[in-house]
Amino acid sequence: KKAKQLSDIPVDIVEKIIGKTTWKDVMSLRxxxxxxxxTVDGINFVFKKVLIIxxxxxxxxxxxxxxxxxxxxxxxxxDHDLTRNYHSNxxxxxxxxxxxxxxxxxxxxxxxxTNNQPGIYEYFESxxxxxxxxxxxxxxxxxxxxxxxxxxxSVHIHLxxxxxxxxxxxxxxxxxxxxxxxxxGNDNFDITPxxxxxxxxxxxxxEINYFYRKNHLNHLVQFDVQAMYHHPKDIINLKNEILExxxxxxxxVFWKANTWYENGFDNLEKQLVExxxxxxxxxxxxxxxxxxxxxxxxxxxxxxxxxxxIL
Amino acid sequence: MSCEEPTTSPTPENNxxxxxxxxxxxxxxxxxxxxxxxxARLISNxxxxxxxxxxxxxxxxxxxxxxxxxxxxxxxxxRYYPKWEQNxxxxxxxxxxxxxxEEYLNIPxxxxxxxxxxxxxxxxxxxxSTICRIMAxxxxxxxxxxxxxxxxxxxxxxxxxxxxxxxxxxxxxxEDGMSxxxxxxxxxxx
Numbered sequence: 316k317k318a319k320q321l322s323d324i325p326v327d328i329v330e331k332i333i334g335k336t337t338w339k340d341v342m343s344l345r346x347x348x349x350x351x352x353x354t355v356d357g358i359n360f361v362f363k364k365v366l367i368i369x370x371x372x373x374x375x376x377x378x379x380x381x382x383x384x385x386x387x388x389x390x391x392x393x394d395h396d397l398t399r400n401y402h403s404n405x406x407x408x409x410x411x412x413x414x415x416x417x418x419x420x421x422x423x424x425x426x427x428x429t430n431n432q433p434g435i436y437e438y439f440e441s442x443x444x445x446x447x448x449x450x451x452x453x454x455x456x457x458x459x460x461x462x463x464x465x466x467x468x469s470v471h472i473h474l475x476x477x478x479x480x481x482x483x484x485x486x487x488x489x490x491x492x493x494x495x496x497x498x499x500g501n502d503n504f505d506i507t508p509x510x511x512x513x514x515x516x517x518x519x520x521x522e523i524n525y526f527y528r529k530n531h532l533n534h535l536v537q538f539d540v541q542a543m544y545h546h547p548k549d550i551i552n553l554k555n556e557i558l559e560x561x562x563x564x565x566x567x568v569f570w571k572a573n574t575w576y577e578n579g580f581d582n583l584e585k586q587l588v589e590x591x592x593x594x595x596x597x598x599x600x601x602x603x604x605x606x607x608x609x610x611x612x613x614x615x616x617x618x619x620x621x622x623x624x625i626l
Numbered sequence: 627m628s629c630e631e632p633t634t635s636p637t638p639e640n641n642x643x644x645x646x647x648x649x650x651x652x653x654x655x656x657x658x659x660x661x662x663x664x665x666a667r668l669i670s671n672x673x674x675x676x677x678x679x680x681x682x683x684x685x686x687x688x689x690x691x692x693x694x695x696x697x698x699x700x701x702x703x704x705r706y707y708p709k710w711e712q713n714x715x716x717x718x719x720x721x722x723x724x725x726x727x728e729e730y731l732n733i734p735x736x737x738x739x740x741x742x743x744x745x746x747x748x749x750x751x752x753x754x755s756t757i758c759r760i761m762a763x764x765x766x767x768x769x770x771x772x773x774x775x776x777x778x779x780x781x782x783x784x785x786x787x788x789x790x791x792x793x794x795x796x797x798x799x800x801e802d803g804m805s806x807x808x809x810x811x812x813x814x815x816x
Contacts, residue, residue, distance in 0.1 A: 323739060340765050345770075
């Protein structure tokens, strides 16, 4: 049989060719013909790493080494014009991700989003964060249409801007296993306990001061979070939550606004039941082994606690 | 065997005969057949590498004489190349090629596809991978419309997959307004 065109070639060979192209090409190939689209849709695309860098004047998305820059030059040097371009870059990038998500077997192992320059928030976000600003509403509406579409296993969001909620919302909760947040863009998380949080197994966050207090962590296998304040009763609550948890393995909380002194430790010890205190060589550190429904070890210092399940 | 000259013309001792689909016979140096896993396995199965075994011509029903000629050209060029490493990721994703390879594969699409099929059938991994990369390099960076031109495909997709808008010359210049339209929750029915 003679192969006159691409459709005469066995599908597994066409898949090998497509496997050597970039994610941008995959998007184009899907629009070439029905045959090609069904071939493309039959491939299991696993992208190892998607890296997104959001900067003032451009956004860059790199998928397994292939980058695309979303950039639009401003014609006028007005703040709202710059803001619009900034939005536009992010929107066009997420539009591409949305297009990629039409691949039925797409899986992204790791999504990393960062903004290299701190301070974007003050520059742009302050302009539209206030309610009623048309640009901001437009941007919000855009992300409202992007809920839970992207299959990502682990996400690291290192931003100092207010995009975190939108990004987390855009990920499919049933696929997401690990969330890591850094940067002060996510202070409002305490009032938005997403499905994504409930499904993930591992959760890490630093520089987020309020999340911990209002969100239960007992569904997690592992967590590593920062809180603003932390009191003995918080540790007791957390311990009780964890005693009910099936999956919990290891958790850490750091806090920064209230350093503990002796009375803090004593207060905690008063509230603990069925425990043994272990000797610790570190100063300002106490270790307790709790044996209730489960065996847990709690290590407390003046500004941190670590709780671990002992098997 | 070990003292043979590179320029030695094939003799019955160190070659086999393959027959193309149109009945033409080719004398093929055993050294060359090492690059084809299909032929190498066949030779080893029938012990054709032994001088005391009678070698029957090998029919290659899937390959024309023109393709066989082309493949022999490839095998001869790569005669002294090291064995192909399957997992050389750096190599296999690069879109730069030797000048010789570019000239060798400067052929129409239909010949390219046939050669790809032949390389697959004979299992010549270096050739197969190179053609895949050449094909990929012709696709990469192009819009759907441009890919249609390159691969000579007539579209059967009436509307854009994502926007539902009839396909125009080049949809790569996506303007801001488009993103609003394109974000339907599920792809439009095909």
